[in-house]
Amino acid sequence: MPATPKTGIDPLALFAIRDLELRARVVVEGLWSGLHRSPLQGFSVEFTEYRQYSQGDDLRYLDWKALARTDREYIKKFEDETNLRCLLLVDTSRSMGFASGEVSKSEYASTLAATLGYFLLQQRDVVGLGLFDSELHSYVPARWRTGHFRRILSALSREPKGKESNIGKALEQTALLSGRRSLIVAISDFLSPSLEWDNQLGQLVAAGHDVRVIQILDSAELDLDFGKASQWEDLETGDRLYIDPAEARTAYKESFGQNQLQIQQALEKRGIRHLIAPTNKPLDYTLIDLLKRQPLRGRVAV
Amino acid sequence: MSLISPWFLAGALLVAGPIIFHLIRRATKDRIRFSAMRFLRESPPKLQKKSRIQNPWLLALRCLIIVLLAFAFTRPFFDSDTPIDLVTNPPKAIVLAIDSSASMLREGAWENAIQRAGSYLDTVDPADKLSIVSASTNARLLLSFEQWDKWPVNERATLAEALLSETRPDWGATRLDEAVELALAELEQIDEGAETETEKTVVLISDMQSTSRIAGVAGREWPDGCLLELETIQGTHPGNTGIRWLGWTGNEENRSMRIGIQSSGQSLASNLSLALFDAKSNTPLGQPLKLYSNTGGNHMVLLEVPKDAAGPFRVKLSGDPNTFDNVLSIAENQPRPMQLQYLGDPANSEDPNQSAFYIKRASAGWIDPSVQFIDRSPDSRQETDLPPFLFIDSALTENEVLSARAQIEAGAHALLLLSNREMLATATALTGEYDWSIRQTSQEDSRLGTIDFQSHAFAIFSDPRFSDFSRIRFWHTHKLAIPDSAGISIVAEYDDRGPAIMEKALGDGLLTICVADWAPQKSQWTLSTKFVPWLQRLFERAAGGSNRTSIIRTDSIASAFDVDSVQWKPMSENSYSSETPAKPGLYQLKQGFTERWIAVQAPSEESQWDTLPYEDWERLGAPLEPATTRGKTESDRENERRSQNAVELESQQQVWKWLIIAVALALIVESLIARTSQNREERATA
Numbered sequence: 001m002p003a004t005p006k007t008g009i010d011p012l013a014l015f016a017i018r019d020l021e022l023r024a025r026v027v028v029e030g031l032w033s034g035l036h037r038s039p040l041q042g043f044s045v046e047f048t049e050y051r052q053y054s055q056g057d058d059l060r061y062l063d064w065k066a067l068a069r070t071d072r073e074y075i076k077k078f079e080d081e082t083n084l085r086c087l088l089l090v091d092t093s094r095s096m097g098f099a100s101g102e103v104s105k106s107e108y109a110s111t112l113a114a115t116l117g118y119f120l121l122q123q124r125d126v127v128g129l130g131l132f133d134s135e136l137h138s139y140v141p142a143r144w145r146t147g148h149f150r151r152i153l154s155a156l157s158r159e160p161k162g163k164e165s166n167i168g169k170a171l172e173q174t175a176l177l178s179g180r181r182s183l184i185v186a187i188s189d190f191l192s193p194s195l196e197w198d199n200q201l202g203q204l205v206a207a208g209h210d211v212r213v214i215q216i217l218d219s220a221e222l223d224l225d226f227g228k229a230s231q232w233e234d235l236e237t238g239d240r241l242y243i244d245p246a247e248a249r250t251a252y253k254e255s256f257g258q259n260q261l262q263i264q265q266a267l268e269k270r271g272i273r274h275l276i277a278p279t280n281k282p283l284d285y286t287l288i289d290l291l292k293r294q295p296l297r298g299r300v301a302v
Numbered sequence: 303m304s305l306i307s308p309w310f311l312a313g314a315l316l317v318a319g320p321i322i323f324h325l326i327r328r329a330t331k332d333r334i335r336f337s338a339m340r341f342l343r344e345s346p347p348k349l350q351k352k353s354r355i356q357n358p359w360l361l362a363l364r365c366l367i368i369v370l371l372a373f374a375f376t377r378p379f380f381d382s383d384t385p386i387d388l389v390t391n392p393p394k395a396i397v398l399a400i401d402s403s404a405s406m407l408r409e410g411a412w413e414n415a416i417q418r419a420g421s422y423l424d425t426v427d428p429a430d431k432l433s434i435v436s437a438s439t440n441a442r443l444l445l446s447f448e449q450w451d452k453w454p455v456n457e458r459a460t461l462a463e464a465l466l467s468e469t470r471p472d473w474g475a476t477r478l479d480e481a482v483e484l485a486l487a488e489l490e491q492i493d494e495g496a497e498t499e500t501e502k503t504v505v506l507i508s509d510m511q512s513t514s515r516i517a518g519v520a521g522r523e524w525p526d527g528c529l530l531e532l533e534t535i536q537g538t539h540p541g542n543t544g545i546r547w548l549g550w551t552g553n554e555e556n557r558s559m560r561i562g563i564q565s566s567g568q569s570l571a572s573n574l575s576l577a578l579f580d581a582k583s584n585t586p587l588g589q590p591l592k593l594y595s596n597t598g599g600n601h602m603v604l605l606e607v608p609k610d611a612a613g614p615f616r617v618k619l620s621g622d623p624n625t626f627d628n629v630l631s632i633a634e635n636q637p638r639p640m641q642l643q644y645l646g647d648p649a650n651s652e653d654p655n656q657s658a659f660y661i662k663r664a665s666a667g668w669i670d671p672s673v674q675f676i677d678r679s680p681d682s683r684q685e686t687d688l689p690p691f692l693f694i695d696s697a698l699t700e701n702e703v704l705s706a707r708a709q710i711e712a713g714a715h716a717l718l719l720l721s722n723r724e725m726l727a728t729a730t731a732l733t734g735e736y737d738w739s740i741r742q743t744s745q746e747d748s749r750l751g752t753i754d755f756q757s758h759a760f761a762i763f764s765d766p767r768f769s770d771f772s773r774i775r776f777w778h779t780h781k782l783a784i785p786d787s788a789g790i791s792i793v794a795e796y797d798d799r800g801p802a803i804m805e806k807a808l809g810d811g812l813l814t815i816c817v818a819d820w821a822p823q824k825s826q827w828t829l830s831t832k833f834v835p836w837l838q839r840l841f842e843r844a845a846g847g848s849n850r851t852s853i854i855r856t857d858s859i860a861s862a863f864d865v866d867s868v869q870w871k872p873m874s875e876n877s878y879s880s881e882t883p884a885k886p887g888l889y890q891l892k893q894g895f896t897e898r899w900i901a902v903q904a905p906s907e908e909s910q911w912d913t914l915p916y917e918d919w920e921r922l923g924a925p926l927e928p929a930t931t932r933g934k935t936e937s938d939r940e941n942e943r944r945s946q947n948a949v950e951l952e953s954q955q956q957v958w959k960w961l962i963i964a965v966a967l968a969l970i971v972e973s974l975i976a977r978t979s980q981n982r983e984e985r986a987t988a
Contacts, residue, residue: 094337095337095338096337097337098335098336098337105337189337191337191338191340218337221337221338226336227334227336228334229345230333230334231333231334232333232334232335232336232339232342233333233334233335233336233339234335234336234337234339234340235335235336235337235339236337237339239339240333241339241342241344242344242345243334243336243342243344243345244345247345248342248343248345251342251343252338252341252342252343255340255341255342256338256341259341
């Protein structure tokens with residue numbers, strides 16, 4: 001397990017790089033490069049332990065040499081080392097376009113997805129991509145072949161058409177498209193109520209997918225230290241309200257905090273890891289947090 | 303403080319622009335887009351904030367810029383107590399050109415012109431200069447600037463009015479261009495050596511007939527700042543009917559006069575008639591002829607002349623209230639009989655080898671003058687019956703010379719042929735030039751080398767088609783030597799520089815000496831095509847000139863006759879005088895020994911009263927008074943003067959420049975404030 005770097009890459013410096021692929025490389029190069037272990041044990045080349053043979057065991061795994069030396073029957077056990085299938089789900093709705101500073105949420109999400117994809121592909125894992133707003137509008141199946149990363153980058157670089165987000169429907173469509181068990185990383189701001197996507201997320205987990213959620217948030221969304229008293233317009237619905245941030249800040253923080261609590265509870269209930277990534281947080285930190293191997297606390301089949 | 307263009311103050315209303323923009327900008331720019339609106343609750347804004355204008359100082363500055371600009375455009379100036387009139391108004395030089403042509407003789411016209419001129423005299427300041435010009439056939443300077451300056455200052459206007467009251471219109475044609483030319487010549491003297499430029503004006507007071515001659519104004523360079531003011535005056539009657547002479551028609555048995563009837567303006571005449579009178583007895587010849595004239599129409603009538611009536615005549619038009627042009631005098635052309643007295647052997651006139659033979663035959667059958675060849679001795683004639691022409695080709699006795707000289711000095715013309723040495727004594731005796739001599743020459747033949755084509759006798763040959771005299775040869779072996787040619791005019795010379803034809807004035811007459819022999823064996827002169835025309839010129843001159851006309855306009859007498867050699871006698875008087883007729887009428891003309899009737903008529907175009915369009919002057923480049931100032935009253939002019947003074951004062955003070963500088967400074971401050979404010983807003987938004 002590599003040590004966590006003490007200082008990350010400055011997001012402003014990183015996002016000054018126009019090319020998405022180069023940006024991903026910059027992040028990955030500075031990261032720990034190693035194999036991650038499969039959460040599932042199976043037949044592999046790496047020996048882990050012996051156990052006593054019992055009747056009914058497959059004789060193919062009987063260690064004949066040990067039997068000859070010790071005259072005892074041992075069955076060899078191996079750690080299963082597999083190719084990881086990963087599907088990156090990225091939210092491209094209008095609310096992701098918000099930016100109080102230099103970097104918008106959608107830009108941060110795209111870079112994060114590209115970085116993660118590049119990192120996995122370097123390890124010969126297969127990576128797929130799904131872009132969604134009110135539905136899953138772009139889907140690149142998980143592959144490992146030449147030019148696949150380009151396709152992913154191309155899909156990520158596409159300008160978002162901008163619609164309201166419907167995470168639940170996107171997850172439902174993902175469940176239909178992903179037959180094999182995969183690592184599914186959902187990248188969104190998760191500003192919609194958790195009731196809209198809770199059940200669909202549960203279905204994915206039940207299907208055996210390792211689901212992880214990265215919530216991209218702008219710092220202004222966290223503390224409303226932004227703007228001034230004027231007409232405020234909703235990015236997705238276009239509704240307008242007169243907001244004085246100084247006056248609305250307390251109520252906002254309370255309401256936003258409750259929503260975050262609901263999200264956290266919903267994800268914990270499903271055993272899904274929840275990672276909050278503010279756009280002003282160095283990207284490599286977020287990536288390291290994501291890749292930390294964390295045992296699953298329990299799987300709940302629905 | 304006063305304003306020249308106060309209406310520009312309306313531009314200050316543009317301050318509404320910045321005020322509106324300040325309000326609009328606030329509403330549009332302050333919209334913030336946010337993603338997590340779901341968690342926000344509306345916080346109602348305070349009403350007083352919404353109505354408040356952003357950046358009130360900036361707005362005030364912008365409004366100030368607009369107000370200052372509008373104020374600068376009004377061209378403000380500070381009123382001054384200084385009487386600007388004395389400083390700004392330069393002295394004026396005015397030339398009053400008053401039409402004094404025949405048309406001004408109409409009823410009321412001249413009085414109106416004098417009155418109009420008098421009103422101008424009232425406006426003349428003591429510092430101004432005035433000149434008066436009368437415009438007729440020949441423009442006359444009635445009062446020069448120099449004369450005006452000599453007059454006492456307080457009596458100038460009175461004296462000028464007196465001068466005008468003494469002036470009367472003549473019977474000349476309207477030639478306004480000559481009057482303008484004379485006025486400008488007078489004005490051009492004003493600025494010579496003067497320090498300040500004078501304001502120059504030519505005021506033309508005329509009835510502005512459409513037939514006036516103004517073509518001479520075209521291309522005339524006008525002095526700087528000179529203006530032409532046109533004052534059109536009217537007579538009592540708005541229209542006129544006039545008559546004019548067109549000519550004779552028919553044969554001697556049945557003669558008629560062609561009389562043109564020309565109506566112009568709104569003619570009130572309804573019962574017009576034309577009557578012919580015998581001028582001498584003043585008795586009517588025949589019945590008056592009724593006329594039916596339409597307004598503005600020109601037509602011709604034939605006036606029959608009784609067979610036995612001998613001129614001169616008068617044609618009178620009755621029924622037209624404007625009487626000045628209702629009488630037309632008419633004289634007939636009469637042949638001029640002229641006796642040619644030959645002073646020589648009568649047999650010579652029948653001998654082809656003698657000169658007299660050719661002069662007798664060359665002059666036979668002429669109509670005008672009708673020459674009668676006589677060969678009587680001069681001493682047998684009476685003084686009262688002097689022949690007008692003498693021909694001398696043989697030596698005269700002393701008595702004959704004295705008699706001939708007396709005849710010539712009395713007005714006769716003589717032609718002497720200096721054909722041989724014997725004739726020299728006669729020639730010198732007649733001329734009194736006793737130092738003449740004849741020398742022998744070796745030259746076999748001579749030709750005319752130098753000819754004065756300006757002389758009366760040779761003027762008809764001046765055209766290059768007729769001026770070739772080089773083929774006419776003269777065979778003589780002598781040459782006349784004249785030591786002193788003073789008092790004698792050499793008209794033609796031979797190619798050896800010897801005189802060929804000479805003229806000498808003796809008293810009232812003229813002696814022409816031809817140094818040649820006309821016999822065919824001595825010269826080709828009499829057989830040449832030049833001989834007869836040349837001879838006729840000599841005879842015409844003796845008979846009173848080549849002008850045979852009997853009807854002439856008042857404005858062309860001077861050019862048609864040699865005013866020094868003719869005498870005139872009006873029909874109503876008994877004695878001749880050399881004064882050229884100024885009025886229309888019948889005159890007896892005496893030229894040398896001949897007398898005849900001449901009818902002097904007023905220019906017919908003076909009867910046409912249609913007005914000359916104002917634009918015609920503009921087309922000719924005359925600097926007319928601008929249309930905006932035309933027809934203004936004195937109070938209007940005073941107001942205009944005031945406004946000019948205001949403009950002058952404003953241009954001196956130039957307050958607007960300071961206002962523009964203030965605007966520029968305010969713009970700089972405004973830019974700085976706006977930039978600072980924008981940066982602050984951007985920082986606040988970030």
